[in-house]
Amino acid sequence: MENLNHSDIEDFKFEPVTTVAHSNIALIKYWGKRSVQMNLPAVGSISLTLDALHTQTTLQFDESLDQDVFSLNEKEFGGKELKRISDFLDLGAATKDRPKARINSRNNFPTGAGLASSASGFAALALAVNDRLGLNLNDESLSAFARMGSGSAARSIYGGFAEMKLGSKEDGSEDIAVQLYGESHWDIRLLVVVTSTEKKKLGSTEGMNRTAQSAPYYKEWISSQSSDLDEMRNAISAKDFEKVGELTEHSCFKMHGLAMSARPPILYWNAATTETIHKVWKLRQSGIPAYVTIDAGPQVKILCLPDSVDEIKKAVFEVDDVEHIIEAKPGPAAKIVTPENEIIA
Ligand code: PMV
Numbered sequence: 001m002e003n004l005n006h007s008d009i010e011d012f013k014f015e016p017v018t019t020v021a022h023s024n025i026a027l028i029k030y031w032g033k034r035s036v037q038m039n040l041p042a043v044g045s046i047s048l049t050l051d052a053l054h055t056q057t058t059l060q061f062d063e064s065l066d067q068d069v070f071s072l073n074e075k076e077f078g079g080k081e082l083k084r085i086s087d088f089l090d091l092g093a094a095t096k097d098r099p100k101a102r103i104n105s106r107n108n109f110p111t112g113a114g115l116a117s118s119a120s121g122f123a124a125l126a127l128a129v130n131d132r133l134g135l136n137l138n139d140e141s142l143s144a145f146a147r148m149g150s151g152s153a154a155r156s157i158y159g160g161f162a163e164m165k166l167g168s169k170e171d172g173s174e175d176i177a178v179q180l181y182g183e184s185h186w187d188i189r190l191l192v193v194v195t196s197t198e199k200k201k202l203g204s205t206e207g208m209n210r211t212a213q214s215a216p217y218y219k220e221w222i223s224s225q226s227s228d229l230d231e232m233r234n235a236i237s238a239k240d241f242e243k244v245g246e247l248t249e250h251s252c253f254k255m256h257g258l259a260m261s262a263r264p265p266i267l268y269w270n271a272a273t274t275e276t277i278h279k280v281w282k283l284r285q286s287g288i289p290a291y292v293t294i295d296a297g298p299q300v301k302i303l304c305l306p307d308s309v310d311e312i313k314k315a316v317f318e319v320d321d322v323e324h325i326i327e328a329k330p331g332p333a334a335k336i337v338t339p340e341n342e343i344i345a
Pocket of ligand 1: 025028029030031045116118119150151152153204205294295296
C-alpha cells in the first residue's frame, strides 16, 4: 500500500457495497513478523480457503457521520475493534481526513465460537474499500492491502489454495498472496472441531511478538520454512494427500512447539484439543487418512477426504467438550455480492 495515495481515488462512491470473503486455514503456518508496523510476515505460508466459514460486510461512506460505526453480528463495537477498522479505512483512503463510514459485518459462524474471523473479515473489508474508493487494485495488490489488516487475510482474497509470499523489500511491495490452485483442483475436507467457545486470551500479534523475542528456536523456524513451502506446493500439485497431511501436521507442531518455547510460554490448547489430536492419530493408525492442524486457539482442524468425514465426526464427538464440528470444502474467492445474492446468515 506504500504507493497508494489520494490521487488514486478516482471514483469515491457513497452508495453501499456488500462483499463476502471466506476464512482460510494455513497448511504451512505463518507465525512471526519481519515488520510489526507494516504487518509483514517473517515467513511465507500456504492455505486452503474454506467454503463453510465466511464474513459478509456492507460498507457505506456517509458524509453526515462524524465517526465510523462498526457492527459485527448486529453488535456495535467501539474501542480497539473500531480503531482497527478505522485505521484500515484511513490506509485505503491514504488519509484520516475522509468521509466516515458504516461497516456492518456478519460472520456465518456462531459469535464467540472461538473461531478467528480476521482473515475473512479483512479480506471482505479490503474488497469493499477497493470498490467504494475506486482504487482499482488487482488481486495481488488487494491481498497486500488485506494483509495490513491481518496477515492471514491476504490469502482469503483467493479461492482454493493460496500462498502468501515472503518479500525481502523494506517497502513490503513483494509481500503479496497469490493463488496456487482454484477450489475445483481437489475435493478434500476440513473439519473444524470446536473445543471451546471462550474468547482467545492471547491474540496472534502479541503471541508472535513474544515468540520472536524469546523463543530459542525462532531462527530455525524462519530458515526451515522455505523447504516446507516447496514440498507443500509439490504435494498439492500432485494431490498427494498423505504428503499434504504430513506436512500440515509438521508445520502445525513446529509452530506450536516454537510458541510453547517462548517466555512466558504460549499454549493455545486445552484438554479437549489434546484429546482430539490423539483421537485423530488413532483413527490414522486404523487406516483412516486424517491429519490435524491448529491455529492460535484451542480448536482442532482435521484435514481428511470426503468418504471418511462421517466416521471421523462420530469418533471426535466422543471427546468430552467437543461442542460442534463444522465441515468445510475448498471455498471460493472474495467477491462483491448484489442485494439479491446477499447471504442472510
Ligand atoms: O493473520 P493473523 O494475525 O490472524 O495470524 C494468523 C496466525 C495463524 O492463524 C496461527 C497462522 C496462519 O498462517 O493463519
